[in-house]
Amino acid sequence: MDSQTRAWLRPCTWTWLVMVCLTLVTWLLGVSGAQGLWVALLVLGFALLKGQLVGDWFMGLHGVSGFWRWVVSLWLLLVGSLVSIAFVISSGVLN
Amino acid sequence: MQYKSQAVAKLYFIAAIGLFVGQILFGVILGLQYVIGDFLFPEIPFNVARMVHTNLLIVWLLFGFMGAAYYLVPEEAERELVSPGLAVLMFWVFLIAGALTILGYLLVPYSGLAQMTGNDLLPTMGREFLEQPTITKIGIVVVALAFLYNIGMTILSGRKTVVNLVLLIGLVGLAVFFLFSFYNPDNLVKDKYYWWWVVHLWVEGVWELILGSILAFVLIKTTGVDREVIEKWLYVIIAMTLITGIIGTGHHYYWIGTPDYWQWWGSVFSAMEPIPFFMMTVFAFNMVNRRRRNHPNKAAVLWALGTAVMAFLGAGVWGFLHTLAPVNYYTHGTQITAAHGHMAFYGAYVMIVLTMISYAMPMLRGRKAASSNRSQVLEMWSFWLMTVSMVFITLFLTGAGILQTYLQRYSDTPLPFMVVQEKIELFYWMREVAGVVFLIGLLVYIASFFVGTKEPEVVLEQTDA
Amino acid sequence: MSDKLVAAQVRHYPPGDLAVWILIMAELLVFALFFAAYGFTRMGHVALFNQYQATLDRTAAVANTLALITASYFVVRAVAAIREGNSRHSARWLWAGVGMGVLFLFIKGGEYAEHLSHGINLSTNTFYMFYLSLTFFHFMHVIVGVIVLVILAVKVGQGRYSAAEHADVESGASYWHMVDLVWLILFPLVYVMH
Numbered sequence: 163m164d165s166q167t168r169a170w171l172r173p174c175t176w177t178w179l180v181m182v183c184l185t186l187v188t189w190l191l192g193v194s195g196a197q198g199l200w201v202a203l204l205v206l207g208f209a210l211l212k213g214q215l216v217g218d219w220f221m222g223l224h225g226v227s228g229f230w231r232w233v234v235s236l237w238l239l240l241v242g243s244l245v246s247i248a249f250v251i252s253s254g255v256l257n
Numbered sequence: 258m259q260y261k262s263q264a265v266a267k268l269y270f271i272a273a274i275g276l277f278v279g280q281i282l283f284g285v286i287l288g289l290q291y292v293i294g295d296f297l298f299p300e301i302p303f304n305v306a307r308m309v310h311t312n313l314l315i316v317w318l319l320f321g322f323m324g325a326a327y328y329l330v331p332e333e334a335e336r337e338l339v340s341p342g343l344a345v346l347m348f349w350v351f352l353i354a355g356a357l358t359i360l361g362y363l364l365v366p367y368s369g370l371a372q373m374t375g376n377d378l379l380p381t382m383g384r385e386f387l388e389q390p391t392i393t394k395i396g397i398v399v400v401a402l403a404f405l406y407n408i409g410m411t412i413l414s415g416r417k418t419v420v421n422l423v424l425l426i427g428l429v430g431l432a433v434f435f436l437f438s439f440y441n442p443d444n445l446v447k448d449k450y451y452w453w454w455v456v457h458l459w460v461e462g463v464w465e466l467i468l469g470s471i472l473a474f475v476l477i478k479t480t481g482v483d484r485e486v487i488e489k490w491l492y493v494i495i496a497m498t499l500i501t502g503i504i505g506t507g508h509h510y511y512w513i514g515t516p517d518y519w520q521w522w523g524s525v526f527s528a529m530e531p532i533p534f535f536m537m538t539v540f541a542f543n544m545v546n547r548r549r550r551n552h553p554n555k556a557a558v559l560w561a562l563g564t565a566v567m568a569f570l571g572a573g574v575w576g577f578l579h580t581l582a583p584v585n586y587y588t589h590g591t592q593i594t595a596a597h598g599h600m601a602f603y604g605a606y607v608m609i610v611l612t613m614i615s616y617a618m619p620m621l622r623g624r625k626a627a628s629s630n631r632s633q634v635l636e637m638w639s640f641w642l643m644t645v646s647m648v649f650i651t652l653f654l655t656g657a658g659i660l661q662t663y664l665q666r667y668s669d670t671p672l673p674f675m676v677v678q679e680k681i682e683l684f685y686w687m688r689e690v691a692g693v694v695f696l697i698g699l700l701v702y703i704a705s706f707f708v709g710t711k712e713p714e715v716v717l718e719q720t721d722a
Numbered sequence: 723m724s725d726k727l728v729a730a731q732v733r734h735y736p737p738g739d740l741a742v743w744i745l746i747m748a749e750l751l752v753f754a755l756f757f758a759a760y761g762f763t764r765m766g767h768v769a770l771f772n773q774y775q776a777t778l779d780r781t782a783a784v785a786n787t788l789a790l791i792t793a794s795y796f797v798v799r800a801v802a803a804i805r806e807g808n809s810r811h812s813a814r815w816l817w818a819g820v821g822m823g824v825l826f827l828f829i830k831g832g833e834y835a836e837h838l839s840h841g842i843n844l845s846t847n848t849f850y851m852f853y854l855s856l857t858f859f860h861f862m863h864v865i866v867g868v869i870v871l872v873i874l875a876v877k878v879g880q881g882r883y884s885a886a887e888h889a890d891v892e893s894g895a896s897y898w899h900m901v902d903l904v905w906l907i908l909f910p911l912v913y914v915m916h
Contacts, residue, residue: 163802163806167802167805170802170805171798171802174795178791181791182788182791185784185787185788186784188784189781192780192784192914202916205914205915206910206915209909209911210907212906213903216794216899216902216903217903219798220797221737221896221903222736223736226734226735226736227733230734230736234903237751237754238907240754241753241754241907245757245761245907245911247761248761248762248765249764249915252765496745497745500749518845518851518855521759521851521855525752525755525756526752528755529752532751
């Protein structure tokens with residue numbers, strides 16, 4: 163493996179590690195019985211972060227410029243906003 | 258024309274155009290019956306005119322698809338048709354069976370026709386679009402099998418291209434789903450459930466594959482863009498078509514007694530159905546912009562681009578308008594449906610057949626690549642006349658549909674159906690005027706085959722672009 | 723070498739075929755719609771959703787998340803190997819990815835079997851309707867993704883790709899990452915958030 167490939171792989175390996183950790187934390191939050199809107203939003207935040215990592219490093223969008231650079235981020239933004247709006251409203255904190 | 262057997266396509270194309278004229282004549286009669294209810298009564302009652310209008314559409318489109326296949330397949334497979342004789346024989350079988358069926362509709366009361374043709378033995382009649390007597394349906398299956406044998410063997414023993422394979426999958430699917438027209442359960446819910454397997458899975462499933470492959474073929478021929486590029490687009494488009502179209506069947510299952518989840522499945526997947534049509538538009542314009550040469554048949558390129566745009570508008574946008582369950586709750590079966598039906602059928606299927614005819618006919622009539630300038634100008638006039646009048650038909654029907662939905666279903670004091678029909682009369686009149694313009698456009702189209710036949714054809718301009 | 727690196731850094735198009743990326747975008751849109759539909763429908767049935775969400779097997783879901791993440795990482799390694807022209811390593815990583823994908827299908831299949839044995843189906847209630855629809859639609863994508871990876875693994879193994887020519891591998895990899903990406907949102911949304 164040449165140094166260029168090594169440099170290209172390193173962030174991917176980190177991505178994998180970080181995602182495994184975030185997944186385990188999410189699981190712990192799930193089984194711990196932690197409740198409430200903030201826990202839900204935190205879990206969603208982890209998921210969005212993971213999604214961004216996958217887009218940037220696994221899909222390689224980090225090295226792309228223009229529209230395609232942001233296609234995954236925009237999708238995450240869209241999904242993230244819609245889901246959070248739905249959860250915030252249904253939690254009743256706005257009342 | 259590279260292969261002699263491609264010539265059988267000409268018969269099919271001529272029959273298609275002839276039946277097209279019949280369809281439009283009945284369309285104009287039908288449009289008038291919306292406002293003058295007893296026009297031509299009792300000779301041609303509304304229900305018969307409607308049946309003839311829709312059945313002729315389907316039959317002439319099938320003629321068009323078969324003609325397109327007979328022209329396209331040998332060229333792609335790089336060999337003659339397995340049996341041109343069979344193709345000609347099936348042409349006459351299909352034409353005579355079709356003509357007899359239409360005459361049956363017009364001359365015999367429908368119940369009498371059912372009795373005459375032994376509908377009791379295997380009842381399949383009496384359902385919208387599938388009104389054909391059972392023997393006609395059996396005839397269609399025989400013709401389809403012979404056709405598939407001819408096309409299939411040619412494709413399998415020749416060069417296999419993506420265009421040919423996608424076309425073959427589409428045509429096989431067309432035949433297979435037609436078999437559900439023989440399934441006629443007593444349970445009304447089941448009846449409708451499987452009825453859509455013919456109707457929906459045809460026009461929003463396998464027909465789109467046929468559309469995609471014909472469009473790809475014409476674009477390969479007229480733009481000179483690499484086959485690989487075009488094939489890749491075709492793959493993605495058909496993948497998206499099948500993902501959205503198959504489960505999208507659910508948008509017909511909202512209020513007919515099927516489980517609730519269809520409201521979600523139908524809404525979500527059918528809301529995505531415009532995507533493949535949008536991709537088709539992007540694809541067509543992209544390919545034409547990247548063209549390696551200017552093709553002398555400008556009319557064919559215009560039809561191809563027109564198909565991509567109008568299919569997206571008619572099938573995509575107008576379909577989306579009323580596909581979501583909460584919207585469809587109010588619009589179901591109103592003139593909104595008629596608006597969508599008109600522009601979708603015209604934009605997707607009428608126009609793709611006309612695209613193919615426009616591309617192939619000059620060669621079938623012994624020219625090198627294109628008709629004379631005068632003929633092409635007239636053909637392009639007919640393109641605009643028909644397309645613009647169809648846009649207006651659609652807009653007027655949409656107006657009628659919105660008003661109808663409001664007055665009959667949404668307002669605080671809903672009015673009865675016939676009262677509403679009178680209130681939207683103005684829209685029907687305007688639609689009728691647009692319909693007459695469409696008929697004129699069609700006549701201009703036919704005229705374009707007869708002018709400038711002695712003049713030299715348009716010559717290829719060389720470009721470096 | 724450094725020229726190549728610079729060229730790689732100012733790419734305007736993502737790795738793989740553009741057509742695949744258009745497909746990916748369309749697929750992501752379908753899932754986004756489904757996720758939003760889940761969220762907004764839940765607003766009217768919060769208690770019901772919370773009650774039945776608790777019946778799901780979270781441990782299985784976490785195992786599946788780890789399987790997909792790891793499969794994606796293996797696929798990244800496969801792309802890295804083929805970029806160096808190392809077909810043997812690339813094929814090996816692809817098969818490892820296939821293994822993880824199959825593991826996912828196996829675990830998820832077990833969950834479905836469990837639901838079926840309790841007589842749960844799409845008409846049981848709104849939560850199950852969404853849960854089953856969403857996960858099954860994704861399940862089918864995993865099946866497609868695994869098939870794609872198998873085809874690539876075979877072709878890479880036959881040495882059909884090189885350091886210079888491996889766009890198919892990148893396309894397949896991008897599709898697989900999309901399948902992973904969707905699950906990353908699906909998992910917390912359906913199994914955890916309440």
